[in-house]
Amino acid sequence: METFVFSVLNGVTYGLLLFMLSSGLTLIFSMMGVLNFAHASFYMLGAYFAFTIGAATGFWVALFLAPVLVGLIGAAVERWGLRKVHTNGHVAELLFTFGLAYLIEEIVKIVWGKLSIPYKIPPLLDGPAFTLWGTDYPAYRVFMLAVSITMLVALFLLLKKTRAGLIIQAALTHPAMVGHLGHNVPKIFMTVFGIGCGLAGLAGVIGGNYLVTDPSMAYAMGPIVFVVVVIGGMGSLAGAFVASLLIGLLQTFAVAVDATFFDLFGWAGLGAMTEVGRISISSLAPMLPFLLLVLILMIRPRGLMGDREF
Amino acid sequence: MTDAAVLDRAEGAGEAADPILAVRGLHAYYGKSHVLQGVDLTVGRGEVVALLGRNGVGRSTTVKAIMGEVAPVGEVWFKGALISGRPSHEIARAGLGYVPENRDIFPMMTVRQNLLLGIKDPRRPGRWRVDEMLDMFPNLAARADTAAGVLSGGEKQMLTICRTLMGDPDLIMIDEPTEGLAPKIVQQVGELIAGIARAGVAILLVEQKLSIALKIAARVYVMGHGEIVYSGTPADFAGRDDVRREWLEV
Ligand SMILES: Nc1ncnc2c1ncn2[C@@H]1O[C@H](COP(=O)(O)OP(=O)(O)O)[C@@H](O)[C@H]1O
Ligand SMILES: [Mg+2]
Numbered sequence: 132m133e134t135f136v137f138s139v140l141n142g143v144t145y146g147l148l149l150f151m152l153s154s155g156l157t158l159i160f161s162m163m164g165v166l167n168f169a170h171a172s173f174y175m176l177g178a179y180f181a182f183t184i185g186a187a188t189g190f191w192v193a194l195f196l197a198p199v200l201v202g203l204i205g206a207a208v209e210r211w212g213l214r215k216v217h218t219n220g221h222v223a224e225l226l227f228t229f230g231l232a233y234l235i236e237e238i239v240k241i242v243w244g245k246l247s248i249p250y251k252i253p254p255l256l257d258g259p260a261f262t263l264w265g266t267d268y269p270a271y272r273v274f275m276l277a278v279s280i281t282m283l284v285a286l287f288l289l290l291k292k293t294r295a296g297l298i299i300q301a302a303l304t305h306p307a308m309v310g311h312l313g314h315n316v317p318k319i320f321m322t323v324f325g326i327g328c329g330l331a332g333l334a335g336v337i338g339g340n341y342l343v344t345d346p347s348m349a350y351a352m353g354p355i356v357f358v359v360v361v362i363g364g365m366g367s368l369a370g371a372f373v374a375s376l377l378i379g380l381l382q383t384f385a386v387a388v389d390a391t392f393f394d395l396f397g398w399a400g401l402g403a404m405t406e407v408g409r410i411s412i413s414s415l416a417p418m419l420p421f422l423l424l425v426l427i428l429m430i431r432p433r434g435l436m437g438d439r440e441f
Numbered sequence: 442m443t444d445a446a447v448l449d450r451a452e453g454a455g456e457a458a459d460p461i462l463a464v465r466g467l468h469a470y471y472g473k474s475h476v477l478q479g480v481d482l483t484v485g486r487g488e489v490v491a492l493l494g495r496n497g498v499g500r501s502t503t504v505k506a507i508m509g510e511v512a513p514v515g516e517v518w519f520k521g522a523l524i525s526g527r528p529s530h531e532i533a534r535a536g537l538g539y540v541p542e543n544r545d546i547f548p549m550m551t552v553r554q555n556l557l558l559g560i561k562d563p564r565r566p567g568r569w570r571v572d573e574m575l576d577m578f579p580n581l582a583a584r585a586d587t588a589a590g591v592l593s594g595g596e597k598q599m600l601t602i603c604r605t606l607m608g609d610p611d612l613i614m615i616d617e618p619t620e621g622l623a624p625k626i627v628q629q630v631g632e633l634i635a636g637i638a639r640a641g642v643a644i645l646l647v648e649q650k651l652s653i654a655l656k657i658a659a660r661v662y663v664m665g666h667g668e669i670v671y672s673g674t675p676a677d678f679a680g681r682d683d684v685r686r687e688w689l690e691v
Contacts, residue, residue: 294563301547301558307510308545313533313561313608 133264146379147279151334153359153371155327161303161366168228171353172235177332178339182250190253198333205328247345358420364437385416467515478667491654494664538610544597548590559607567609595626612643
């Protein structure tokens with residue numbers, strides 16, 4: 132019971148962190164028609180910026196400033212980079228985002244070094260929030276959950292309840308028509324790209340100090356976020372939401388399960404000490420998202436809620 | 442260009458003295474194919490002009506090039522300013538409305554939201570109101586809050602025209618609004634277009650034949666193979682069996 136409740140909490144927290152990344156990525160996908168390989172690099176920038184800004188201003192100012200700064204960089208990348216490349220087609224765009232990911236990684240190494248940096252949880256949140264069945268639940272996890280839910284609600288209200296949100300949604304599916312109605316589609320796209328990168332930056336700010344902040348963090352997070360977007364259905368926000376929670380819970384539960392293949396398949400004659408029998412379920416956790424990705428692409432290529440196939 | 446066509450242009454019904462739209466020597470290309478080969482036409486302020494022609498002669502390309510959706514080569518003047526080469530949202534904001542031939546509604550949004558998206562600036566209301574628009578069309582009003590994707594072809598056509606009107610254009614270009622619609626619906630679309638004309642909005646109406654355009658158009662252009670081959674009044678056009686036979690009938 133205890134393990135179950137904690138795993139649900141952890142899984143939802145991790146899932147919402149994934150959604151912060153995948154929501155931006157899927158919006159940007161709707162717009163460009165290709166996956167942005169540099170998306171997780173903006174996540175990394177968020178963490179590094181929060182570290183440096185936070186050293187001067189404290190964590191709370193950095194919590195706001197770092198994502199805004201990342202968003203502005205994202206908007207600039209769209210305005211002066213992608214928009215030009217876009218005219219040369221999808222392959223050029225894809226290669227551009229590839230190059231950008233490596234470029235950002237190298238810049239981070241030059242500025243902050245190759246090793247991980249001591250980006251720490253603020254002291255105020257560095258303790259237990261509550262105690263359940265004698266186990267402490269970290270305050271910072273509760274904070275991550277609160278920030279994620281706030282962002283989720285804000286994104287929902289922006290897209291569903293405001294005129295700007297309606298225009299953004301229409302521009303993603305019918306850019307030419309929205310332009311003919313007098314809306315500045317290039318500016319809308321720049322804004323969407325900026326917001327998407329800003330959200331990734333926010334995920335970096337609240338995730339970097341909890342996980343780890345080093346030059347390989349983008350590389351570690353990127354593939355999972357792609358998996359989420361593909362499983363959810365490319366371009367579908369609702370799909371990204373469901374898939375984020377699914378992957379978040381799946382991975383958390385797999386880690387929490389204290390069993391081996393022997394426990395599961397021992398009845399079928401699998402020996403406890405054989406190579407296969409000794410594999411623990413928790414060691415499979417990192418593999419599960421990719422297993423799901425492969426299965427989804429085979430069974431339902433448009434993802435859970437997407438409307439496009441490849 | 443045939444000799445007859447040259448003559449037609451010389452003795453044409455005359456161009457608007459102070460045109461709101463003037464297209465001069467407009468060319469357009471799809472890759473290597475040279476689709477518009479020097480189109481000249483004008484629309485006066487508040488004037489209704491029909492642009493006729495068989496399928497594939499370049500009527501849609503003409504309005505797309507005016508709107509900047511297809512790269513224009515040549516000059517397009519709107520309200521005295523050169524708009525060719527400007528991005529289409531700027532052209533729309535100058536007061537040029539465009540209803541494309543594909544009835545491009547936003548299917549996931551409600552009818553009302555579709556109309557709201559036609560408004561360019563909510564702080565500066567134009568001559569049309571969402572509620573009045575819905576009052577005029579009971580069919581749309583009944584579905585105001587349902588997704589526009591479920592509308593019939595005729596209703597979608599009405600909605601795309603109304604949505605463009607919400608942006609308060611001074612000239613509206615409507616590409617084949619009656620294509621594929623039942624006669625009764627064609628009549629309704631005709632009434633809507635006549636209403637737009639009465640409100641003082643200039644109209645460039647693209648059609649295949651002079652069906653609904655006949656009653657309201659002040660001038661008629663006929664296109665053939667990427668250029669204008671005839672221009673005149675509907676009265677003059679009525680007597681020109683030769684033009685009809687050569688350029689319109691199938
Ligand atoms: N997107 C396109 N790519 C290539 N050729 C096109 C395209 N659109 C139209 N065309 C060609 O350009 C010519 C003019 O088309 P269009 O302007 O749509 O004619 P109309 O509207 O008069 O029927 C046709 O021969 C058509 O096949
Ligand atoms: Mg056409």
